[in-house]
Amino acid sequence: MRYVRVEFAFPPSVRHPMHDFLDDGDGWRSDLLTWRRLPDETFVTLFRVVAPRERYLERLRAIDSIDRFETAPGDDAFYLKAYDRLGGPLETFLGAFVDTEFLSVPPIAFRAGGRLSFGVIGPPDQLRDVLSAVPDPIDVSVERIGSYGGGRRLAGADLTERQREALRAARRVGYYDVPRTGSVADVAEAIGCSPSTAGAHLRKGEAALVGAFLAG
Template sequence: MKHVRVRITARGGAGDIHPMYGVMTEASFVERATAIQWNYTGDALGILHYVVGDADALERAMQEIPEVVGYDMERIDERSCYVYVRDATTDSLQKMFSPISSGGIIVVPPIEYESDGTVVFSMFGPDDEVQDAIEGVSVPVDVTIEAVGGLAGTTTAIEAHLTNRQRRVVEIAVELGYYDIPRTASQKDIAAKLACAPSTIAEHLRKAESRILRAQFA
């Protein structure tokens, strides 16, 4: 069995593969997006996203996309929301998604969208099937293997090492830009958001970062 961390780059063609793929990776009003869970049936795709950005602009965009046959949005705050989207698939999306959704392969959540049109995700399964899936993606994208290892290196497994409070602090740190380059938020900003002392935030971050790194490299 093999776990691989895969990066798929559309080179500016994400919208040609599927309009919602283009929105999540290339739209200026989406700052960050993650596919939390999904169900792919070949001709349809139900997918739950966590999105940071302009929710109003996102909703307007979805209303203009014929392939979006239904959606539901739950706003978390002014800059983030959960969005469930029911998509009709395109031929290109099927050619990209079908090879990694067949046989004994499991795609381990989440799928992380990036602003340059790439998606990053983890796959787990028999070595030969994982290799065949990667080679079977026939749409014009670049497929890069970033890491090979065991399940302990997946995002879900790493998150399991965190307490609920540590996970919440890290989520807010990411949301506010604490891990951006250059950094756009401080521990004081995170503390203000969570109504606690900066020293408490520092302790939670130190312990969370230690657990994440130990899980990744142990």
């Protein structure tokens, strides 16, 4: 099976208000676990949210397109089921992947700075047509094309999603190039946090990978 991971950048003009909310805190994120479009064109969605619950829900209540929602607690996050009448570019974006052979590999990760990324399984030769249907001015970048191996583990190591994000960004900005062409500050800018936080994510992620390699 062929696997493609894609990242999208939504400018403020076409960004959902709750996506904008993630800019307010370091490390805040929401992961879309599953969604469905109902016959009345409402989208019902299930999210895992890492952000202050009451502040998040206060902002959510102010959005006219949200018909209703309910929540459930988690260990370090909370779960949100919402009914949203999206419309506009965001609905067009989701619609680009409807009626295709692509299967999304959850979660669809929403991050600060209007970033959204997810993986899909399907024929790479059809990817160009799908991505061409993504509306302007959403930017698209393909992060990886390869074989699907299943799971969400890296080299046998248990990493947090934030550590994985920092490691991927570090490779992308040249932090692991020889000679090094990117800095911790570049990683921090890429993932929307402070340099000290980015450095901590990198150190913990690297330690987990080295430990898993030496134990293997």
